[in-house]
Amino acid sequence: MRDLDWTPDELSQDILNWYDRNARSMPWRIGPKERTTGTAPDPYRVWMSEIMLQQTTVAAVVSYFERFTRRWPTVSALAAAQDTDVMGEWAGLGYYARARNLLKCARVIVTEYDGVFPDTYDELLTLPGVGPYTAAAVASIAFDRPETVLDGNVERVMSRLHDIHTPLPGVKPELKRLAGDLTPNARPGDYAQAVMDLGATICTPKSPACGLCPWRLPCKARKTGTAPELPRKTPKKPKPTRYGIVYIAQSKSGDWLLERRPDSGLLGGMLGWPGSDWTDAPNPAPPFAAQWRELKAEVRHTFTHFHLILAVQYAEFPADFSPGSPYEVISLRDFRVSDLPTVMRKAYDLYRLP
């Protein structure tokens, strides 16, 4: 690197040595022994983990990854799954378009690729739910190709290593170029994971542990003392508050009345309670006429771009009441609260545990 007094080879070697001593164990990773013997991890598991890890912490992903791979051990098994089963298993992890694309992608792999994942960046990039980051991650980690991953960790590490003050997201192409200059031809997958591990454990957003960093000597932001304030980002808009009403109805025999949300948009494809729109002044929309009663407590929930306050109303519905789509009557035996997205589970908890 012209600005660093270290060669790319020296830098990548330093962090690979650090990784060999400090790699965290994760269910989708292979052990240190098979790593050095050239054994590659299962592309299906690498792909699954990378989809789940999009904007999601390792701690949140682990149990979901275990459940998914136990229930659907191969891409063929996943491709044959029911849509509603996959959505229910994803419930609580968020960003539900990922689950819809996960299933879509598995079916493309089976029908278009004979059940075998493609091994190039360009082919991976065409798959549903696979963008520039995930294509590079799968190509490097599962197929040993020298592609460059650029996620939030790499952005932070590169902006500090080179002391870049230009704000994101505009500076992304330059960070990608700088990251690419460091990507080695040998063990590119381990290198990618090493930089991300470094960002997650040492080069953290707040109070980075520079004293423990394998790049503490070359790092320019550490010299200047600007590391904790990098990377700079363009300011984000404040979140408005919206309001809504949900209707919880149960028959005498215990059947619940739920609603399957449309495939696109917020919580797309997920099961939930019937309800109003979520606006400044919501329009009441009870699923049937009854003496609806209201809980004293409200649901408070924050999505990516707005706060939500939900009033919870409840009533009994007749056993012979059988509404059509999008409503679904689910028996007490078949109902799993874990199939609901978190905001809907909060409403259930308020109703069920007063």
Add this chain to the structure above:
DNA sequence: GATTCGTGGAA
């Protein structure tokens, strides 16, 4: 390029 799309943990 700007928006939309979840959730939970940490400071």
Add this chain to the structure above:
DNA sequence: TTTCCAAGAAT
């Protein structure tokens, strides 16, 4: 309590 933000992709 509020803000930040985490191994981003689709539109």
